[in-house]
Amino acid sequence: MDLWYNKDIAPIFENKKSKSIFHHFKVGKYSGNTLNVYQGCQHRCGYCYATYEWSPEFYDKIYAKYNAPELLENEIKNWRSGPIKPVMISSATDAYQPAELKYELTRKCVKVLQKYNIPYYVFTKSTLISRDLELHKNYRDNCFIVWSITTNDETVRRSLEPGTPPASVMFKMIENFAKNGIRCAVNIDPIVPLITDSIRNIDEIIVNCQKAGVKNVFGAFLRLRYDIWYRMKIVFKLLDKDYETSVKYYNKLYNFTEPIQHNRNLTIDNNYEINFLYNLETKVRKNGMSIDFPKLREGRSYKNSKFKNIDKNQLTLTNYN
Numbered sequence: 460m461d462l463w464y465n466k467d468i469a470p471i472f473e474n475k476k477s478k479s480i481f482h483h484f485k486v487g488k489y490s491g492n493t494l495n496v497y498q499g500c501q502h503r504c505g506y507c508y509a510t511y512e513w514s515p516e517f518y519d520k521i522y523a524k525y526n527a528p529e530l531l532e533n534e535i536k537n538w539r540s541g542p543i544k545p546v547m548i549s550s551a552t553d554a555y556q557p558a559e560l561k562y563e564l565t566r567k568c569v570k571v572l573q574k575y576n577i578p579y580y581v582f583t584k585s586t587l588i589s590r591d592l593e594l595h596k597n598y599r600d601n602c603f604i605v606w607s608i609t610t611n612d613e614t615v616r617r618s619l620e621p622g623t624p625p626a627s628v629m630f631k632m633i634e635n636f637a638k639n640g641i642r643c644a645v646n647i648d649p650i651v652p653l654i655t656d657s658i659r660n661i662d663e664i665i666v667n668c669q670k671a672g673v674k675n676v677f678g679a680f681l682r683l684r685y686d687i688w689y690r691m692k693i694v695f696k697l698l699d700k701d702y703e704t705s706v707k708y709y710n711k712l713y714n715f716t717e718p719i720q721h722n723r724n725l726t727i728d729n730n731y732e733i734n735f736l737y738n739l740e741t742k743v744r745k746n747g748m749s750i751d752f753p754k755l756r757e758g759r760s761y762k763n764s765k766f767k768n769i770d771k772n773q774l775t776l777t778n779y780n
């Protein structure tokens with residue numbers, strides 16, 4: 460069976476010089492900056508939104524933006540538009556994928572952010588982050604680690620996101636981070652209909668979060684794109700799901716007929732989503748955790764005025780809570 464990655468060879472690495480590294484984003488009422496020091500990801504999640512036609516080797520070829528730390532420092536020094544909002548590390552790759560062992564670009568960029576007192580979130584599903592526990596611990600008032608965990612079921616994980624560590628290993632890691640006073644969240648994202656949306660899976664994740672000392676849990680349903688749909692159909696086969704029934708179920712739940720147009724990004728049925736997320740919220744609260752995420756507020760505008768003293772003016776993560 461054709462997979463979405465080449466299972467016979469390990470991903471290869473290539474150096475890449477980047478022209479810019481900080482990218483501003485605004486999604487609804489949230490805004491901030493993203494930092495992606497790698498392009499491509501060895502975690503090979505079938506549902507990955509970062510894969511596009513322009514990146515056909517996303518899972519098999521990893522570009523390391525070797526000049527990222529220097530570029531980041533230059534961009535911070537030349538920042539002209541107000542306090543730098545919290546930085547999302549990373550939005551289109553995993554900052555602590557195995558390539559980080561070789562390049563240490565995430566570690567170097569985190570040091571730059573800390574040097575300029577800039578708040579950051581790390582989004583990861585890697586245990587390699589344990590290498591930098593002390594680094595984040597020393598900055599714990601101004602950073603937040605968000606683990607993405609989708610399934611507690613090892614059979615599902617091996618098919619759906621074969622390059623990630625087992626959830627049990629991630630929860631041990633989270634427990635250690637939480638014990639060291641580092642704020643930790645778990646993002647159950649994406650929740651994949653028929654594959655990870657069973658009551659049992661969600662309940663197990665929530666209980667494990669509570670045991671590990673997680674404070675915040677949240678989640679979101681899979682959005683379907685033509686390439687993601689292609690990969691989900693492979694996952695149905697890998698997991699021995701009734702193929703025809705599963706496809707029809709998705710057609711109904713996402714309200715589409717084949718094929719999905721290349722420019723479409725389909726969301727799940729609204730009622731289904733609301734009911735499911737309401738139940739998730741109830742369970743999270745029952746287990747003494749918060750369902751929300753530290754909010755990002757708009758900072759003051761310093762448009763066109765260059766920072767004179769970035770440390771003095773720079774906001775901290777608490778400004779956004």
Ligand code: SF4
Binds near residue numbers: 500501507509553584
């Ligand atoms: S870890 Fe994130 S970036 Fe990497 S393949 Fe999975 S979803 Fe994509």
